[in-house]
Amino acid sequence: PKSKVIDNAYQVGDTPVSPQRPKIYLAFLMVGLLLPFSIIYANQLLDNKIHNKVSLEKLINEVPILAELPKMGRNEDMLIRSDDRSVLSESLRILRTNLDYLIKSKNDKKNNIIFVTSSVPGEGKTFISSNLSMIFANTNKKVLLIGGDVRNPKLYTYFAQKDVDKIGSRSRGNVDIGLSEYLHDPKIQSKDIINSMLVHSTTFDVIYSGKIPPNPAELLMGNRMGSLLDEMSEKYDYVIVDTAPIMVVTDTMLITDLADHIVYVTRAGVTESKVLEHPVNLWNQGKLKGLTFVVNDVKESNLGYGGKYGYGYGKSVKKWWKF
Incomplete structure (x- = not known):
């Protein structure tokens, strides 16, 4: 080489x-x-964003938080049943108990007019007001649910769809007129707009929002809204009003003085922390009396102790070897 x-x-x-x-x-x-x-x-x-009760507590100081509600499963009904033992139904019962305690803490009057509102649409105020009515009615109390959001009515999606007959029967006589017609026409009486409902064997009454009016703020500023709530407060044990979001329109702020309690709905992962400064400031100024908060749509991993460990408590579970 x-x-x-x-x-x-x-x-x-x-x-x-x-x-x-x-x-x-x-x-x-x-x-x-x-x-x-x-x-x-x-x-x-x-x-x-807020994510659970703990993160909300850091922002609102002394304002009470009534409950935190878990995220709904895909196959869950929008309206709970009286025998439901899911964590959602138990959370709603906690909400009912805490709210009922505040109602009964004042003995000078009935103290039973409850407004349910939120910052923006999509945070679950109609879902909570509807199920809160259901769960109060399950205790054999007279409950009235009013669709106070006359600009963007949503109660129809819960009670007036065609498949609602699958879960119960209801009166269909007064669905064409509602709150906006009552506020506009002095000839219409309160009995003309009340719909008796039977949903999942639970009975309660509903007043729909009615047709969307061209002047909702002016209608709500009239005397008929206050007269209606005063009359219904005497006839019912609980009057729950699904109102408009306060950060979007002025409608709810025009009638907050008619409410005994205001349940402010926040949604985990959606409601921004800075937005909550507005209702807290209004509460400090005395414009939102009886203000309380609810956290909706909380992930299971973010729920508090009771939510994480309370699934199916007291519920009999069928063993896999028993048929």
Whole structure:
């Protein structure tokens, strides 16, 4: 051969000089540890939403929180049944108990007019007002649910769909007129707009919002709204009004002085922390008397102690070996 080894290479050790694998592994390990922690920290730093009762308590100081409600499953009914033992139904019963305590704490009057509102649409105020009416009615009390959001009526989606007959029967006589017609026409009496409902064997009455009027604020500012609530307060044990969001329109603020209690609905992962400064400031100014909060749509992992460990409490579970 024409080539030959003149001098052998100088060997430093048994390992190659490059690539230095231990250093590369260490660098990737550090990056692998720092990257997820950095993402988590940045996410928490930029997160401006509430997620459960604990995060809400840090923002509202002395305003009471009545309950936190879990996220609904896909197959769950929008309206709970009297024999329902799910965590959602138990959370609603906690809401009922806490609210009923506040109602009975004042003995000078009936103290039974409850407004349910929120900051913006989509936070669950109609869902809570409907189920709150159901769960109060389950105690054999006379309950009236009023659709006070005359600009964006939603009660029809719960009680007036065609498939509502599958869960009960109801009176269909007065669905064409509602609150807006009553406020506009002095000839219409309260009995003309009340619909008796039977849903899941639970009986209560509903006043729908009626047709969307061109002047909702002016209608609500009239004397008939106050007269209606005074009359219904004497006839019913609980009067629950599903009102408009206060950050969107002025309608609810025009009639807050008619309410004994205002249940303010927030939604986990949706309601921004800064938005809650508005109702708290109004409460401090005396414009939202009887203000309380509810956290809706909370993930199971974010629920408090009772929510995490109370699933199916007292419910008999069928063993897998028994048929």
